[in-house]
Amino acid sequence: MSKLTLDEYQVRARTTYSREERGTTEGIAYTTMGLVGEAGEIANKNKKILRGDYQAEDIREDIAAELGDVLWYISMVAYEFGLSLEEIGQANLEKLASRKERGVIKGSGDYR
Numbered sequence: 712m713s714k715l716t717l718d719e720y721q722v723r724a725r726t727t728y729s730r731e732e733r734g735t736t737e738g739i740a741y742t743t744m745g746l747v748g749e750a751g752e753i754a755n756k757n758k759k760i761l762r763g764d765y766q767a768e769d770i771r772e773d774i775a776a777e778l779g780d781v782l783w784y785i786s787m788v789a790y791e792f793g794l795s796l797e798e799i800g801q802a803n804l805e806k807l808a809s810r811k812e813r814g815v816i817k818g819s820g821d822y823r
């Protein structure tokens with residue numbers, strides 16, 4: 712299997728997104744609510760580990776599938792804003808590396 716870049720993923724994910732016009736209020740709301748919903752599915756499954764319903768290893772594949780759903784919605788939120796998933800990933804890594812270098816990984820504030 713060849714390596715899949717984030718931008719390739721975003722292009723292919725887009726083929727399964729039905730909205731034609733990019734950047735509409737509805738499209739932004741739809742994808743954002745979908746992202747939060749899928750993240751909530753992960754939180755709910757992990758809550759059940761805390762509750763003792765099962766062990767983490769029992770739901771590993773389920774979590775992988777839900778993370779895929781989250782990735783799809785992240786990709787489509789980015790698409791709605793005309794953003795490249797590859798560039799988002801790169802910028803995030805650079806931001807975190809800078810914080811680590813300056814000793815401000817911990818703390819608060821988006822622009823520290």
Ligand SMILES: [Mg+2]
Nearest residue numbers: 749752777780
């Ligand atoms: Mg899901």
